[in-house]
Amino acid sequence: MNSDTGQDPRTFDDLVAEAEAAPTEGWDFSWFEGRATEARPSWRYAESMAHRLAGATASLDIQTGGGEVLASAATLPPLAVATEGWPANVAKATALLHPRGVAVVASPEDAPLPFADAAFDLVTSRHPVKAHFAEIARVLRPGGTYFAQHVGPASVFEVVEYFLGPQPAEVRNARHPERERAEAEAAGLEVADLRVERLRIEFHDIGAVVHFLRKVVWMVPGFTVAAYRPRLRELHERILADGPFVAHSTRHLFDLRKPVVSNR
Template identity: 40%
Template sequence: MDRQKWLEWLSKETEVPFEGWDFSYVGRTGRLQEAPLSWNYASLVTRKLPKITTLLDMGTGGGEFLSLLGPLPRQTYATEGYQPNVAVARNRLEPLGITVVEADGEDTLPFPDETFDLIINRHESFDPHELYRIAKSGATFLTQQVGGENDVLLNRLLGAAIPQDYLHWRADYAVRQLEEAGFVIAQSREETVPSRFYDIGAVVYYLRAIPWQIPDFAPEVYADGLWQMHQQIEKDGYIDIPSHRFLIEAVRR
């Protein structure tokens, strides 16, 4: 395949629909595989469910993660700030008895003081003081966050600018914020593990799904870098991109 036909074929990956927070198009086929962390977020959440009566899932996306947990308490709520995902989340979660509220993680949340026994947050922003307000005394905030150095190798390989606004976003920074709001930290862990891409089309699909990483991304704009990555994948069979994650479990005094 010559380069022009290759680029035309690659552009078709940008036309594949992406909804909610569902990467199954490249995940279920194994075209993109994430190395395991030393913790499993779903298991950590599941262990706490029998002990609670109220739950909030912040940044539920399309409700994909929350819908797989259970049994959930009768009073379970979810927030989602990205408007196109709100309808997706409601369609998935409301038949399960879960109320979905349109709200961003850093918004003032529409819940009374001391409402929740457990607040979970997987890759969503948060306001520590707002969390403290809506958490009951003794409640847990359990979050897995995407660190500021996540996927920056993609930017370097493609010659794209590296987002500067979140490079500081690490476990120690988030811990300080939560402690200043009044939380006690039960645990904090941080790791960088590889995400393995087995073809360049999976890279294109992934970047289109996370537009904040390279805001002006399009195959024709970054054709040279994509071609070089494609050649590396053809040679090695894959390319590894470091994923930056951290986990914090905080308890309200």
């Protein structure tokens, strides 16, 4: 920080160049320290997931990213598997999780899960692109659990709509928790718990916005600095004049059960 003005001495071009050079693999968000903040859900997903993993015998983490959340668990089941579809993340997750005894399987997000029926007693996921509940139900054992944190509807849409303009209702309502509840129940899963929260995000410089859009690529599809430079510069000036750009994420926690079918 500039000690005379209190303002960051880096220019728009400096901040953007730094963000463009930053690696985007995995779900490590430490690059944002001091540049952006996001409130966390009250249910503390990583800690709650770790507690579930400690009591499981066979677990599957779907769309594990770089494996960072799964690796944060102190105790893993005797059989632990993770899937990931993006090649760069597959390599990162493999390096991180193999030493912990976790098998990382390269599997496209929209493909059937490459596992036998009733293979796992716990399936987890943090921020899946889409939860395929029929496949989750198929690979769960009777009595097994799907425990996951999902991104909710219109999450960080202040950023999306700044660049893309107002979005139609069907786009804003995608990933709605009640719609996903209905999909889960249609797949034969029972909802033991569903919690929803809306959380404040602050972007303190334009570099944080650029890095976010490069990392979370589905927010503004096809985003490049070159394509959006005028809007980025306008937002940079707005942040300098008015302070952090404020957005809101939406999150929901699913605790689902596969029923035990009585033979009577």
